[in-house]
Amino acid sequence: MKSILKITLGVALFTSLSYSSEQFAMSDADRAMYADLLDANPADMMVQDGKELLSKYGGGDAGLAKFLHVSEDKLPAFIAGFPRYLPDFKKVVGLGQVAQALMVTNGNKAFALKDPKMFNMVAYIKSIANDEKINIDVNANQQMKDAYALGEKTFNERRGGRGLSCLSCHSADVVGSILRTQPLPDLGVNNSGGTWPAYRMTKSSLSTMQHRFQGCMNNALQAVIPLGSPEMVGLEVYVTNKAKGKAIAIPGLKR
Amino acid sequence: MQRRDFIKTLGAAAVIGAVVPAMSFAADAPKGPNAFSYKQALDTITGGKTPVKSEKIHLKVPEIAENGAVVPVTVEVDSPMTESDYVKAIYIFATKNNNVRCVAMHLTPANGKAILGTRVKLGGTQDVAALVEMSDGSFLVNSQSVKVTIGGCG
């Protein structure tokens, strides 16, 4: 039954895309009304929860700064550069992996990367960098160069039953066309890197960028790449870099 | 059936789903524990008085809601909000939901402005209505249609 559902979904997606120009779109006034909801974002509560979790399991901002070997006043700018290569990990990592290691260092069992509590914690940690500009450096070292290259490859690679890639919906030539009332966003202009984790209204929950990627893969009938894997972190590096220089504003609010 | 035909059939069904985005209400839709109709709600609150349609009520809802689970609604009523002339209550109804009642807000002059904002679930395309009770006991009403679709991707 599940596979039938997937086929249906895939066909629906495909037909929607091919007829996109004939579909009606949401008006700008409507969109502005939804944008206004950012004013009272339910995810503010989840960020608050994440703050409490970080203080309980990771020694709060100070504990995090110490763990990352930066002073507390440099912490926001440092966080604005994630995912980044950390010598302690010997690889490029996202904030979720940092939070896990921090929890373990503090003698706690780490939350799974897919645990909603982990999403809350990641959202809080990233919100420490609010108003900072994204300063990811994809040329900082060979590891970052490799992560970026892997991310780009993963983004462009056609996979799964319908041969779709991330690029199928987010390349420059389809950006702005309407898929089921919603315009396909340019991930850079849209500041994806600065607005995830975000509250998803369709799910009534907070989600991270990597978790959102998983949703995309699922809808596109691709095998879902695990959170925290090199490909997933690479994707986050690649997409975050598109919004380099844009201000971080966590939590975001998405449809 | 060949697999290909099977997919075609499903595809046709999906296309119908895609071009008729508005969800419809089945006549035999299950009734929840709080089933309550728009008429019932109006009668209960106004005691049978007919509310007057009024432009004093500014009801802001999206024309198209791409997700019925979170539909922003704001009701603003022109009123001086003084002890002698204020808005006593604002009611928001999703006129075709199983239970049309969303929020009944009881105000006082201490509010300063007669505004209620919230987000509601809409089971399908329908009118959202705002009923307002003024301090003189009169009732005003206004409504707006919201087209509910299943939009976007995932």
Next chain:
Amino acid sequence: MEERKALIKIKPKSYADGEIVKVDFMVMHPMETGMRKDKKTGQVVPAKYINSVKFDYNGKIITSMNVWESVSVNPVFTIYMKVNGAGNLKVTFTDSTGEVNESSIEIKPKG
């Protein structure tokens, strides 16, 4: 009594006495309609929704609400209020299963 995460936000952040400010109250709550079926078990999830919200400003109820299940999950309620002296805004909210919680914020007009 179950503790629920809730948040009160006042806009603008800095305000004078006598000013009318916007108050956003939000709470993490599933707002179960009693009509939704659990995808795994196939069982109907029992109704559980916020049914009452009261705004108490320095001991006076300035606004009260009856709420039903048609309000979205993790509900947000926006009202306005006229600042009338320093003190406390307390929001008491109950749900249909009898849960009672409260959340409050200090009201501190400048000057």
